[in-house]
Amino acid sequence: MNDMPSALHAHLGYWLRIVSNAVSHSFARKVEAEGVTVAEWVFLRMLHDVDRTAPTLLAERMGMTKGAITKLADRLVEKELVERKANPDDRRAQTLALTPAGRALVPRLAALADRNDAAFFETLEPRERVEMERLLRKIVSTHGLTGLATD
Secondary structure: OOOOOOOHOHHHHHHHHHHHHHHHHHHHHHHOOOOOOOHHHHHHHHHOOOOEHHHHHHHHHHHOOOHHHHHHHHHHHHHOEEEEEEEEEEEEEEEEEEEEHHHHHHHHOOOHHHHHHHHHHOOOOOOHHHOOOOOHHHHHHHHOOOOOOOO
């Protein structure tokens, strides 16, 4: 019987964590230089796809609580990137939308994300990148992983 624990480097999770941390931290520094956090970027990007939405729907799409969405919205309203308005169908409810400044910022941040991905994954051949994405999506699907990476 072998009582030796498996080597740290023998775990795929170890390698995934190294890559994930490097990619995430690099991107975080880039978006923070633009005045937003990664969570705020994800919020802005999700809001970009809709004209106006209720905070509860955004919370559902992002896999976050309504309280967390409210805090993110508060910060983005303060930064004048998001606006709140009364819901015309229900005066007690509010909707969220990007301001013109927020709408202009999203493509710049998306370009940062694209360049960050390119910098880390350019070492892969195109077919390897496609295969890597396929395998990661398979793991996500098999385990029912949900939510968005916001940190």
